[in-house]
Amino acid sequence: MPDLQQLARSIGEDKVLTDLADRLLYRYDAITSGEVPIAVVLPQTTADVAATVRFAAREGLPLYPRGAASGLSGGSVPTEEGIVISFTRMRGLRIDEVGRIAEVEPGVITLEVSEAAAVYGLYFPPDPASYKQSTIGGNLAENAGGPQCFKKGVTGDYVEAVEWVDYRGDVHTSSRRAYDLPGLLIGSEGTLGLITKAWLRLQKKPKHVRTLMAHFADVAAAARAVAAAVAQGVVAAKLEFMDNACINAVEDAFSLGLPRQAGALLLVDTDGDDLEIVEEELSLVAAACSANGGSVRRAADEAEAQRLWRARRSISPALGRINPFRMNEDIVVPRSRLAAVVSEIRDLGEAYQLPLVQFGHIGDGNLHPNILYDKNTPMKRVHELAQEIARVALRHGGVLSGEHGIGLMKRPFLEEALGSAGLRVIADAKREFDPINIFNPGKILPDNYPL
Numbered sequence: 221m222p223d224l225q226q227l228a229r230s231i232g233e234d235k236v237l238t239d240l241a242d243r244l245l246y247r248y249d250a251i252t253s254g255e256v257p258i259a260v261v262l263p264q265t266t267a268d269v270a271a272t273v274r275f276a277a278r279e280g281l282p283l284y285p286r287g288a289a290s291g292l293s294g295g296s297v298p299t300e301e302g303i304v305i306s307f308t309r310m311r312g313l314r315i316d317e318v319g320r321i322a323e324v325e326p327g328v329i330t331l332e333v334s335e336a337a338a339v340y341g342l343y344f345p346p347d348p349a350s351y352k353q354s355t356i357g358g359n360l361a362e363n364a365g366g367p368q369c370f371k372k373g374v375t376g377d378y379v380e381a382v383e384w385v386d387y388r389g390d391v392h393t394s395s396r397r398a399y400d401l402p403g404l405l406i407g408s409e410g411t412l413g414l415i416t417k418a419w420l421r422l423q424k425k426p427k428h429v430r431t432l433m434a435h436f437a438d439v440a441a442a443a444r445a446v447a448a449a450v451a452q453g454v455v456a457a458k459l460e461f462m463d464n465a466c467i468n469a470v471e472d473a474f475s476l477g478l479p480r481q482a483g484a485l486l487l488v489d490t491d492g493d494d495l496e497i498v499e500e501e502l503s504l505v506a507a508a509c510s511a512n513g514g515s516v517r518r519a520a521d522e523a524e525a526q527r528l529w530r531a532r533r534s535i536s537p538a539l540g541r542i543n544p545f546r547m548n549e550d551i552v553v554p555r556s557r558l559a560a561v562v563s564e565i566r567d568l569g570e571a572y573q574l575p576l577v578q579f580g581h582i583g584d585g586n587l588h589p590n591i592l593y594d595k596n597t598p599m600k601r602v603h604e605l606a607q608e609i610a611r612v613a614l615r616h617g618g619v620l621s622g623e624h625g626i627g628l629m630k631r632p633f634l635e636e637a638l639g640s641a642g643l644r645v646i647a648d649a650k651r652e653f654d655p656i657n658i659f660n661p662g663k664i665l666p667d668n669y670p671l
């Protein structure tokens with residue numbers, strides 16, 4: 221039996237939870253649950269993290285890193301008897317106004333970075349929809365994105381350097397400028413090392429934002445409009461898509477006046493400091509939409525823009541009214557394949573007789589088909605449908621995940637997606653970084669894959 225008291229004595233009694241009631245709370249993320257951990261460690265410093273790694277390595281216990289557990293791929297849930305290391309008490313945050321850098325510990329909530337930076341007219345652009353809950357540690361481990369990622373990029377694009385702890389308990393500060401180790405750690409879902417601090421680039425808030433909504437008879441027309449606008453050089457700040465089922469779900473719940481017959485709806489923002497360019501970009505988008513049969517409504521002012529965006533913000537609560545549970549899928553496909561992909565996925569939903577809506581960040585082809593179910597729905601059916609959706613993405617030259625990660629949920633398809641040579645490279649990297657398989661075992665690589 222591991223001597224957890226010894227760990228508690230070394231880092232502090234209040235940082236090690238062993239009561240069953242506490243431990244039960246740490247077996248979940250936002251999509252699934254796993255084994256009950258034998259302990260939960262809540263480090264407050266990097267030294268606590270290093271001591272925990274050394275203890276776990278000595279005792280042969282796996283460590284499951286955890287932020288806010290808003291993950292949608294099972295990334296933080298324990299797969300075997302081990303310790304959950306939850307970073308929510310590591311909340312240091314310092315803004316360097318002159319260098320436009322935020323020095324952030326992993327337990328800081330995403331939104332808090334922009335809130336702290338706002339005092340200096342700065343912000344942190346990556347904007348996962350979970351930004352009020354998710355932590356920077358989880359964002360880095362998943363390389364989180366959001367509606368702004370088409371123009372502004374994803375979390376990894378803002379990283380200057382990270383501090384991290386390896387399997388020996390040694391602490392490193394690695395810059396992206398040379399031997400880009402952070403490039404491997406970012407998006408590795410806590411399987412290679414534990415991130416204990418990050419230096420993140422901040423940006424000046426754009427002075428102007430302009431918004432339009434356009435609706436189309438079908439998805440193909442919307443996809444053509446987006447392609448035409450992008451071909452003209454428009455880089456929209458946000459480019460969001462909703463399919464007919466999604467439009468109707470929102471309309472049923474909130475009666476916003478959305479066109480129920482429309483096959484697809486686009487919400488577009490352009491932004492920047494030069495108003496003329498921002499307006500011109502929006503005009504180019506509007507023209508591309510009209511040329512492809514879209515009906516366009518430009519927001520006259522900020523209040524109207526907020527009203528138009530309400531459609532997008534309402535998706536989650538609207539879906540909750542249809543069914544209490546949902547599997548939020550996350551695939552990326554080439555924009556040119558979007559119409560075919562949306563139609564195939566809709567047909568799959570009908571064949572499985574499960575309500576399914578589709579929306580996403582169309583700018584970079586990131587689609588979120590959501591399967592809605594209740595407690596009577598056989599989970600096998602839900603998982604089979606999710607697997608079929610992943611296969612549609614692969615068939616169309618897409619990838620398995622845009623931002624939610626592989627975790628537990630998509631492990632079974634990784635070989636289909638990358639081939640055995642691709643998996644070997646991931647396994648080699650894992651073996652080099654973590655030869656004792658202490659960090660988040662049972663994630664990303666399929667079970668049958670030797671480590």
Ligand SMILES: Cc1cc2nc3c(=O)[nH]c(=O)nc-3n(C[C@H](O)[C@H](O)[C@H](O)COP(=O)(O)OP(=O)(O)OC[C@H]3O[C@@H](n4cnc5c(N)ncnc54)[C@H](O)[C@@H]3O)c2cc1C
Binds near residue numbers: 295296
């Ligand atoms: C309603 C909703 C909307 C969402 N929208 C988006 C979206 O728009 N875009 C998007 O990208 N995601 C989205 N997500 C998914 C999720 O919020 C993101 O994946 C987020 O980055 C997870 O952060 P977290 O702090 O909750 O991490 P967790 O879920 O706790 O963990 C996620 C992964 O990070 C690892 N990890 C956590 N901390 C560390 C650390 N310090 N060091 C090493 N590994 C670590 C964990 O082991 C796990 O593998 C959404 C989720 C929900 C519930």
